[in-house]
Amino acid sequence: MEDGQDAKIVVDGLNAWYGSVQALRDVSLTILDRKVTAVIGPSGCGKSTFIRCLNRMHEVAPHTRVQGKVTLDGQDIYAPGVDPVTIRRRVGMVFQRPNPFPTMSIFDNVAAGLKLGGLAPKAYLADIVEKALRQAALWDEVKYMLKRNGTALSGGQQQRLCIARALAVEPEVLLMDEPCSALDPITTLAIEELLQELSREYTIIIVTHNMQQAARVSDKAAFLFMGEDRTGFLVEYGDTKEIFTNPKDPRTEGYITGRFG
Amino acid sequence: MNNRPSYLRRKITNYTMMGLCGLATVIAIGVLLLVVGYTLANGISFFNLEFVTQTARPLGEPGGGMRNEILGTMVLVGLATLFGLPVSLLAGAYLSEFGGGRVGTAVRLVADVLAGVPSVVIGIFVYVLVVVPMGTFSALSGGIALAIIMLPVIARTTEEMMKLVPTTHREAALALGIRRWRTIVSVVMPGALVGIVTGSMLALARIAGETAPLIFTALGNRFGFSGLNQPIAALPIQIWRYAVSPYNTWHEQAWAASFLLVMLVLIISVLVRWFTSRLNH
Amino acid sequence: MRQALIKEQAQTPGKWWRRWLRWPASSGDWVFQTLTLLAALCLVGLLVAMALYLLAEAWPSVTLFGPAFLTSTAWDPVRGVFGALPAVYGTLATSAIAMIVAVPLSMGVAIFLAELAPDWLRAPASFLVEMLAAIPSVVLGLWGLFVMVPLIRDPVEQWLGGNLGFIPLFQGPPFGVGFLAGGLILTVMSLPLITAVARDSILAVPNSQREAMLALGATHWETISRAVLPYARSGIIAGVILGLGRALGETMAVTMVIGNGYQVTLQLFAPANTMASKIATEFNEASGDVYIGALVELALVLFAVTLVVNIIGRLLVYWTVSDTSTRGQ
Known part of the structure; x- marks a missing residue:
């Protein structure tokens, strides 16, 4: 590995369950700092579950369980005494479907995370909101309508609003769960360009169905697959270029070529 | 992150508010247990065979019971069922099967609003509607008042339960060439029967304890059933009369009667709950 | 075909x-x-x-x-002069007391049942709270009269009068029966309805809203107070309005603990009457067209008020339900 490629998140022997159904088995990999990592694989192979384990969102659903070790900058996020709230502050998340808060204005949506516990002084708040909206490439479209309701925006704008909301709390890692699956191609392109920009400051992990998207935006790629028992596991992890041009595992090759037709 | 002072405050707020929500629940359930527990514990000591089989004795004589009141309440609830149930079922069927349009929406709103009309107002209404023209308080008017109270409740329950019957059942019957009304009566309604019956049982248990509308209609007497056009005794009325009286023996009778009413509501509620939870599995 | x-x-x-x-x-x-x-x-x-x-x-x-019926405080069957103000005031005052106590309490219960309760506790706890609505009004009144009223008289009113007697609300002799007792009984009667409607609208909030707030690093309570409750607010308001409708019209239990006074006063311990309790207490003894007419007019006013309140509440419920189904994410 070249210089400057420090480990940000180290996953070691991760298992996850929904009730008695195991969704992930023995996933181990290292996420690099300020790189874009794509998580690919067929539907139901545990991609979403995997990234939800990285900011302790998996345990939010009832009857779920996680086993294994996930370290963020060397700190075990599942160690006893670690509050998931502090982890989620550092590891932000963007969801599959845009989910702005419908009762809040655009400004308040972006400021929602900052207002928790009254962290940010009023004067800074406007600056941070503007910065987050600029980063999400939304500022020019909404700067004159910050008081408007967040649901008044189009689907693509709503998703960028959600990205801005996640960025406003200045996380170190940004998890994105198929952020473009509900969006049109043009908006998708805009968000992909955004990812390139953001990867200078943030570590990004993106789940995607779209092989071309993964090939375009990511530096590293992880291919998850599921066996007969519908439990997902990691097949291959490496540089995106390697995975797409010279996959080591026949299952990876089959999936990628199948997708490219 | 952990060192930020406000973080500790947020955590304390979190646990405090969650604790308060739990406390509110404990208070609400505590009140229920206090009321039900006290009524049952106090009532059972005055409740005996004599209470159900005997009529009232003159003041000063110990013992006696509320046989007439129990029978009266049964008659009133029976009359209410007779008047209210058919109309409720038909109205529920309309809302479920034909109630998609504006008329349906309006009727639904009226039913919900009618269910919110204070029972004392319904009592006065039936007084004007029935008691004044008849010239006498009567079992009949009491039954009508209770019927009006249960009508919107059972109509809405029927609607909800009939809507739960899968559309595929309706289509299957219609595809066999069965007419729509036959389909509703012999496929949809039987499919919803259990739900309708349990819902109606709950409504009946509730109206059995209604007092205010009976004061102006059935009036209450101390004698047995003497005709539909005569006043009739009822448990809840007697509980009220005894409760506000100054005599200890009457208070005891009121507690025993309350015991009976609460047991009725409790048993039906638990049965219905047990039944519906079994149905859902 | x-x-x-x-x-x-x-x-x-x-x-x-x-x-x-x-x-x-x-x-x-x-x-x-x-x-x-x-x-x-x-x-x-x-x-x-x-x-x-x-x-x-x-x-x-x-x-x-005429309209003076609503503003007059006289109620004199002997002279045949009737005014409804004390009864209207009694209804509003007792309902206000009930809402002040019941709304926060119901919110706590609704949040607990919808968001906090562990699975095994949720169904039985919901059942018990719903049971509260099934207790016959007259039984609750009996309990109120013989158990609650003595407790309100002493220690509650004794203490309040002794320590906070400088506030007009807590002045006057501690009767036990009165505005306070009526209000508290109405609290018990409106709580299950408010709780049920609020709980259902909280349950209707899509999970994506909770996850969005949690992922920003919010605590459980912050998620509830900043994402869930705002989203469910119209349903919660509807629940409060419907609860108010029930409190305004409740009769027997209130009649038994309110003490049959007829006055407009700030003193919470004073005996009073609501429109409903006035009707229940006097209707059977009333004679003459005017006396009966006055009581029926009370019923008419009560009918009109509860009608308006219930229509607003129900429309809000319908609106909330259709709104969440179209907004569902």
Whole structure:
């Protein structure tokens, strides 16, 4: 590995369950700092579950369980005494479907995370909101309508609003769960360009169905697959270029070529 | 992150508010247990065979019971069922099967609003509607008042339960060439029967304890059933009369009667709950 | 084809007269539909009849006293002079007390049942809270009269009067029965309804809203207070309005603990009457067109008020339900 490629998140022997159904088995990999990592694989192979384990969102659903070790900058996020709230502050998340808060204005949506516990002084708040909206490439479209309701925006704008909301709390890692699956191609392109920009400051992990998207935006790629028992596991992890041009595992090759037709 | 002072405050707020929500629940359930527990514990000591089989004795004589009141309440609830149930079922069927349009929406709103009309107002209404023209308080008017109270409740329950019957059942019957009304009566309604019956049982248990509308209609007497056009005794009325009286023996009778009413509501509620939870599995 | 046609006919609500023309082709169907429609219209008819009959019976009082009926404090059957203000005031005051106590309490219970309770506790706890609504009013009144009222008289009113007696609310002799007791009984009666509606609208909030807030690093409570409750607010308001509607009209339990006074006063310990309790207490002893008319006019006012409150509450519930289903994410 070249210089400057420090480990940000180290996953070691991760298992996850929904009730008695195991969704992930023995996933181990290292996420690099300020790189874009794509998580690919067929539907139901545990991609979403995997990234939800990285900011302790998996345990939010009832009857779920996680086993294994996930370290963020060397700190075990599942160690006893670690509050998931502090982890989620550092590891932000963007969801599959845009989910702005419908009762809040655009400004308040972006400021929602900052207002928790009254962290940010009023004067800074406007600056941070503007910065987050600029980063999400939304500022020019909404700067004159910050008081408007967040649901008044189009689907693509709503998703960028959600990205801005996640960025406003200045996380170190940004998890994105198929952020473009509900969006049109043009908006998708805009968000992909955004990812390139953001990867200078943030570590990004993106789940995607779209092989071309993964090939375009990511530096590293992880291919998850599921066996007969519908439990997902990691097949291959490496540089995106390697995975797409010279996959080591026949299952990876089959999936990628199948997708490219 | 952990060192930020406000973080500790947020955590304390979190646990405090969650604790308060739990406390509110404990208070609400505590009140229920206090009321039900006290009524049952106090009532059972005055409740005996004599209470159900005997009529009232003159003041000063110990013992006696509320046989007439129990029978009266049964008659009133029976009359209410007779008047209210058919109309409720038909109205529920309309809302479920034909109630998609504006008329349906309006009727639904009226039913919900009618269910919110204070029972004392319904009592006065039936007084004007029935008691004044008849010239006498009567079992009949009491039954009508209770019927009006249960009508919107059972109509809405029927609607909800009939809507739960899968559309595929309706289509299957219609595809066999069965007419729509036959389909509703012999496929949809039987499919919803259990739900309708349990819902109606709950409504009946509730109206059995209604007092205010009976004061102006059935009036209450101390004698047995003497005709539909005569006043009739009822448990809840007697509980009220005894409760506000100054005599200890009457208070005891009121507690025993309350015991009976609460047991009725409790048993039906638990049965219905047990039944519906079994149905859902 | 034929079945499809019949079905279509039956499902088309308008143009009922066309079906007359088709008689007897699908006579069974439209006879049945007409029958059910009549039953449904029965409900509408009842509501309209209620307004008209009450107005007719109240007419002697309406014409005699006019609008002054609502502002006069006199209630003198001997002289035949009647005014409703103390009863209206009693209804509003006791309902206000009930809302002040019941709303925060119900919110806590609703949040606990919908968001916090572990699975095994949720169903039984919901059942118990709903049971509270099933206790007959007269039984609650009996309990209130013999258990709650003595406790309110001493220590509650003794203590409040002794320590906070400089506040007008807590002045006057501690009767036990009165505004405070009535308000507390109404709290018990409106709590289950408010809780049920609020709980259902909290449960209707999509999970994506909770996850969005949690992922920003919010605590459980912050998620509830900043994402869930705002989203569910119209349903919660509807619950409060419906609870108010119930409190305004509750009769027996209040009648038994309110002490049969008739005054407009700030003193919470004073005996009072609500519109409903006034009717329940006096109707059977009333004689003469004017006296009965005055009591029926009270019922008419109560009917009108609860009608408006319930219509607003129900429309809010409908609006909330359809709104969350279209907004569902």
